[in-house]
Amino acid sequence: xxxxxxIVDDSQTMRKVILKAVTLSGFxxxxxxxxxxxxxxxSILANHWVDxxxxxxxMPGMNGLEMLREIQKxxxxxxxxxxxxxxxxxxxxxxxxxxLGIKGYIPKPFHPEAIRDILTQIMVKADV
Amino acid sequence: xxxxxxxxxxxxxxxxxxxMFYLFIETSEEVEGTEPSKGKPPQIIGKQGxxxxxxxxRSEIGFQGKNSGKIRLYxxxxxxxxxxxxxxxxxxNELPESQVMDMAGELNNMLAGNLFSLLDKTNxxxxxxxxxxxxxxxxTKDRPESSTVTLNFNVDNQGLKLSIQFES
Numbered sequence: 001x002x003x004x005x006x007i008v009d010d011s012q013t014m015r016k017v018i019l020k021a022v023t024l025s026g027f028x029x030x031x032x033x034x035x036x037x038x039x040x041x042x043s044i045l046a047n048h049w050v051d052x053x054x055x056x057x058x059m060p061g062m063n064g065l066e067m068l069r070e071i072q073k074x075x076x077x078x079x080x081x082x083x084x085x086x087x088x089x090x091x092x093x094x095x096x097x098x099x100l101g102i103k104g105y106i107p108k109p110f111h112p113e114a115i116r117d118i119l120t121q122i123m124v125k126a127d128v
Numbered sequence: 129x130x131x132x133x134x135x136x137x138x139x140x141x142x143x144x145x146x147x148m149f150y151l152f153i154e155t156s157e158e159v160e161g162t163e164p165s166k167g168k169p170p171q172i173i174g175k176q177g178x179x180x181x182x183x184x185x186r187s188e189i190g191f192q193g194k195n196s197g198k199i200r201l202y203x204x205x206x207x208x209x210x211x212x213x214x215x216x217x218x219x220x221n222e223l224p225e226s227q228v229m230d231m232a233g234e235l236n237n238m239l240a241g242n243l244f245s246l247l248d249k250t251n252x253x254x255x256x257x258x259x260x261x262x263x264x265x266x267x268t269k270d271r272p273e274s275s276t277v278t279l280n281f282n283v284d285n286q287g288l289k290l291s292i293q294f295e296s
Contacts, residue, residue, distance in 0.1 A: 010257065011234040013227055016216055058241070060257050087241020090252025108238050109147035 002030030003123060004048065008041045008055035008067065009085070014108075018054055018085060018115070025116030027123075038067025045077050052123065057086040057093065065093070068100035081122050085110065133247065133277050137290060140242045141281060144235070149214055153283040185229065187236035187260040191244055193253030196296050199243070201236040202289040205262065208232050210284065225262075233258030239290065 005022060007015045015034045022029055033048060035041035039062040041055070053071075057064035064084065071077045083104040084097055094105060104118045138155055145153040185208050187201045203211075205228070212231040213220040236258050244253035277292045 011230055011237070013212065013216065013230040014234050020217060058237070058255060058257075087238050087245070088252060089242065089245030090248065091250050093252055108241065109144045111147060 002028045003051040004031045004033075005029060006033045006035065006041060006044055006048075006050045006053045006055075008035045008038065008053065008059070008064070010036050010056065010059040012036075014056070021110070021112040021115045022054075022119065024112055025119065027116065027119050036061075038062030038064060038070070041067055042070050045071070045074075045080075050080055052119070053080055053082040054085050055082060057084060057088045057097070065096060065100065068097060068102070072100060083118060083122060085115075130275070130277050133243075133292065134279065136246050137239075137243055137277065137279055137292065140239055140246065141279070141290065144238050144242065145283060148235075148238070149211055151211075151214075151283055153281050153288075156280045156282045156287060182264045184263050185232040185260055186263050187232045187258045189236055189240045189258050190256035191240060191253045193244060193248050193251065195294050197292065197294040199236065199240045200291045200293070201232065201239065202291070203232055203235075204286050204288070207284060207286045207288065211235070229260045229262070233260040236260075243292075 007018050009015045009018065012034075019032055019034075022032075030051075031048070033044045033050070035044055037059040038055075041053070042062070044050070055064050055067065062070075064086070068082065071080070071082070078101065081103040082101065083106060084094075084102050085106045085108060087108045088094070089107060097105070103122045106114050106118055142153055145151045183205045185201075185203050185205055187203075189199050191197060191199060208231065209220050209223060209228050212223055212228045215231055216223075216227070237255070240255055244255065247253070275294045277294075279290045281288045281290070
């Protein structure tokens with residue numbers, strides 16, 4: 001079963017790198033969308049079926065935490081697993097993101113294997 | 129305080145380069161500063177004392193938390209281009225300049241994010257979006273009264289500089 005993924009990061013370069021890591025990890029990738037901030041991501045979610053969201057926290061416009069709060073308001077979208085890929089490492093902000101329902105956290109910089117391992121874990125749980 | 133910041137910054141830079149680029153990076157000339165840098169033009173000095181030629185990219189991020197200030201990454205354009213190609217797994221001649229600039233900003237973002245998360249593990253710092261410019265001269269933006277930690281590194285036989293300017 002192929003999974004549709006939404007990658008949210010204000011750096012186009014980083015979005016490409018994440019996509020490449022996801023592809024190389026062997027993850028069964030269906031459609032992939034990219035967004036430069038939370039607002040763009042919300043708009044994509046409104047129009048496309050997404051199985052997994054990979055997002056940064058620090059973004060101009062709507063940041064990652066603000067996006068998570070918006071997603072939580074929607075009954076369908078709040079079921080979509082969200083994984084943070086971010087340089088943010090402070091305990092308080094990670095706790096805040098966990099309270100908003102993230103399923104995993106990958107700190108930047110990352111090895112592609114870290115993406116593979118966490119995606120496998122999360123999508124198996126989501127399928128169950 | 130500066131000694132801790134310097135050591136943490138060295139560790140962070142090493143981690144980022146080894147993890148993202150599979151490159152070994154080492155410090156070259158180190159300058160720990162409380163002295164004003166006025167009148168002393170900054171340089172990027174490699175391991176053999178060689179000076180990297182222009183142009184350069186300068187990426188700047190503002191930070192605010194226990195302290196506030198600016199963190200600036202100075203990287204030779206050629207090196208930035210090679211790192212971007214390596215990072216993205218493409219040939220250098222396929223890269224638009226915008227992608228090289230974006231990568232330099234993202235590199236500074238990773239350095240700043242990791243460094244300041246370690247300096248305040250509980251609350252972290254607020255960081256601004258990176259602003260990256262192509263520059264020909266390495267003019268200093270450090271104010272004379274500010275305290276600055278400046279580190280020179282050598283990677284892939286070229287020099288790279290990180291400057292952390294504290295304003296409070």
